[in-house]
Amino acid sequence: MSREELNRQAFKEEALELLGELETSLLELEEDPANDEVINRVFRAMHTIKGSGAMFGFEDIASFTHEVETVFDLARNGQILVSKELLDLTLLARDHILSMLEGEEQGLGARAGEVIRGLKALTPSRTQTEPDPAVKTATPTCATDSSMNTWRIRFAPPKNLFMSGTNPASLLEELCEMGEHHVIMHTKDIPALPQLNPEDCLVWWDIILTTASSEDDIRDVFIFVEEDSDLTIQMVGSCQGIDEESYKLIGQILVEKNDITKDALERILLERKPIGQLLSEAGLVSASQVEAALVEQQEVKRLRQTAGAEPQASSIRVPAQKLDFLVDLVGELVTAQARLTQFASEQNDARLQAISEEIERLSDELRDNTLGIRMLPIGSTFSRFKRLVRDLSQELGKRIVLETHGEDTELDKTVIERLNDPLVHLLRNSIDHGIESPEERLAKGKNPEGRIELSAEHSGGEVLIRIIDDGAGIDPERIRAKAVEKGIIAPDSLISDKDALMLIFAPGFSTAEKVTSVSGRGVGMDVVKRNIDALRGRISLESVPGQGTTISVRIPLTLAIIDGLQVQVENSYFIMPLSAVEECVELIRKDKDRADLINLRGQMVPYVSLRAGFEIPGQTPEIEQVVVCNSQGRRVGIVVDRVIGEHQTVIKSLGKVYQDVRGISGATIKGDGSMALILDIAALVA
Structure with a gap:
């Protein structure tokens, strides 16, 4: 695979993660439309997808995402409010970006045009929101915007930057759009023309940027080149905390930027007497007072350096196939270790048994760590269900809130993937059959807004997943009657209420009076049970007519x-x-x-x-x-x-x-x- 294809694949993987975070943020925003932090999170996700998409040749994705990003830029500046219409359109835009990313749709298409027209309808007219370009606007200052900060940025890309198709000029242009800027290009590494290789990037830049954007916003510009580049971002001035220490001498600035060494600066400065020595010789302060001041200065400096030296967690992306192969190898190792243990027990050799015990200990630790690598929190699956509940409840004209608990509960990656479809069927069943319409709930004295609770917790060597709704519940007598009508049980069968409820998992069973786009065909619940059984899991059901239903699913932590x-x-x-x-x-x-x-x-x-x-x-x-x-x-x-x-x-x-x-x-x-x-x-x- 070429470098360009690897870069495009890396962008796709990153964009898929960003789209997942985007969907979660939009659903959070629906509950709290005035949350500035979530609005900024949505904007940053769109901005990163746009910039990276343009860099790696996904021009259609970049141009479409730019339209959505523009609207959320207005929202985070307070020029428009986050409304349900805006969130609906943005969720549609997210789905369209995903389709383009996976190659299901080429170009913008009709759906993109519909989204763009809807977004422009929500945007105020240009005369209200944009100044006349002929009128020069004043540069923001601390008096007009207290969130302005001045940043020192050094960007030194690797020599082979051009080989990945990256244009550093576009990165600098995007950076300069953030605010008042000064860009200094350093060309001292460019050799004479006969030795010049035009495919090498031999220049680097210092940028002084005054902006209201955060460090994360600035770092997002360099997100796909940061790993290979020498990139430093430092705040050198802030409207929030201007003091005398913010002003530095030229020598201090050059040392901070590693342009000269501290020793070289001190050699030059030694030609002049230090301020402490001058004051002491003048009789204004004693030598011990100067020493005390110097000790205090050094201690404050040490504390500031310690505070900025916190370790940062790092992670790497590994293809799932490599993890699966690693688990297979560990499985073979466990089998070989069992053979060694059995052979050692049959031999009367203390040294062999000691080696066998050591190998057994190491293989146990390797097994636990390898399986731990494959363990993922189930919250990533839960977050996708919020969108399902939102869209399906709107389609059915119901008001439903999904509450999730235990998102940090970890399961094997393979189990999570195979558990997704059964949980989707169970949730759709609760939404369609369980939760009543607002009118029916009001007539029964219930809250017109239904509630579904999705939770996960560890239970021994298993994970217990519960889906609880406060809907109409299930009547065992109705289930028996339908089962007899469909020939699933004999008319004279004597079965308990608990066994009668489990009949809904029988093939072809359905209590729906008519077939809809959601349910009624008698297909789904039997597939759910079959899939759960294939995972060596168990499913059970409890229900109280008129009060609600609880579905419990027990799944082993791992299948390996x-x-x-x-x-x-x-x-x-x-x-x-x-x-x-x-x-x-x-x-x-x-x-x-x-x-x-x-x-x-x-x-x-x-x-x-x-x-x-x-x-x-x-x-x-x-x-x-x-x-x-x-x-x-x-x-x-x-x-x-x-x-x-x-x-x-x-x-x-x-x-x-x-x-x-x-x-x-x-x-x-x-x-x-x-x-x-x-x-x-x-x-x-x-």
């Missing part, structure tokens, strides 16, 4: 490596997820006449036999083991011949031939190279 409990039945080995295991007890053959129940400290716990369930031939031992597991809130025992112990399990997916076998979710390789099947406890009990 888990801690398991290894058990044996005859010559077959199985792995149970350790997060589902509560305890292990013995089952004596004479106790088996109790209708598959075991008395566990006064509580009757049902159990199922793994040997009978998988029809494994052989002689049942006199004393079996019962592994008590927690399955969807219920305690259930799994009967096995022998419990071997904990086993760090690298999950391998099964082939298509075995993917529909109930009770099995995957396989793993044991230390001796043989295979063990991973049990799906919930499916096995069901």
Whole structure:
């Protein structure tokens, strides 16, 4: 891939992140239209997309974004107010930029024209907002704008700047648009003409800029060249804090800019007597007083230097494929380490066992750190749902507020990606079927504005996600009637209310009276359950008619490596997820006449036999083991011949031939190279 293609790809990745932040900021702005900080955040995102897009050849994106940026520039200057119409148009503009970025649309198109016309309609006329260009306006000063600051900027690009297609002149022009400026170009590095290479950038610049813009605004101009350039940005004057210390001598300024060394300056200054020495010789102050003043000066300087030396966090962008490959390698390492541990235990060699234990410790740390790299906060997914709720509630004529909690809860990257579609279906179902119209809610004595709560929290080795609404709830009798009508259950079936509610996840089930663009086709909820099952997760539903519904989804933290409990039945080995295991007890053959129940400290716990369930031939031992597991809130025992112990399990997916076998979710390789099947406890009990 060429350098130009790499730069364009880097811009696309950066722009996608900016568009995500832009959408979140616009939704925040809808709740608080007067928030200047969020308005500036929106403007900066647009400004960065525009500048970088023009730099890397996305001219259509740059010109379209410029139109939106202009309107938000007026908003942040207080010339127009942020309205619902402006936010609607900006969200449409964000969607259009995303389409152009992904190549779905070429050029501006009809949608862009509609957005631009709408934005111009919201913009005051030129005579109201723009001065006559023939009339010279006064330069802003501290008397007219207290937010003005003077910045010293040194921009020294690398020699190979032109090879990336970057034009430094356009960067300087964009910088100069921010305010009063003085640009000094340094040409001392340009050699004689015979030695000159026209493809090298051999000049650098000092810029003195007086502006109301922040340091982040200035740094955004250089966002795609900062990493390779020598860029320094320093505030040298401020309307907020003008004092005598702000005025510096020429020598101080040259030293600060590294144009001369401090030693060189001191050699020149030594030809003159210091002010302290002059005052002491004149008898105005003593030598000790001069020394005290010097110590105070140095200490204040040291504190100021310490305050400005705070470490900055840094991050790098890594392709997802490299992380996936790293996890695969760690999985192979864990398998090899298990083989080493088993071999070391069979040998009577203390040194080999010590090495095995050290390798095991290191592989455990490597596994935890590698999986930690793949862990992402689920908040990035939650923020996208705010837009979904906003648009869908407007389409259905409902007033709905989405509240989110636990955005910092971390999940494996792969799990988050595969969880997105099920959560979208569940939210759409709550919006369409759950929350009533404002008129219906008022008639029931409710707040006309419905509420949906989306939360996430860690629960053992899983993440618990809840979707709670205060809508109409679900009537189990209606569900039963619809299930009988569609032939899902027999008319004389006796099922509990809890089981009746779970019928909404049956294929083809729908209670909608008519098909709409949102729901009613009987497709969606069964797909949700199938996708959750594929993630080795569980879904449950609780509802109170007239008050609301709670949908709970439990998902494992990762799909790559888990801690398991290894058990044996005859010559077959199985792995149970350790997060589902509560305890292990013995089952004596004479106790088996109790209708598959075991008395566990006064509580009757049902159990199922793994040997009978998988029809494994052989002689049942006199004393079996019962592994008590927690399955969807219920305690259930799994009967096995022998419990071997904990086993760090690298999950391998099964082939298509075995993917529909109930009770099995995957396989793993044991230390001796043989295979063990991973049990799906919930499916096995069901």
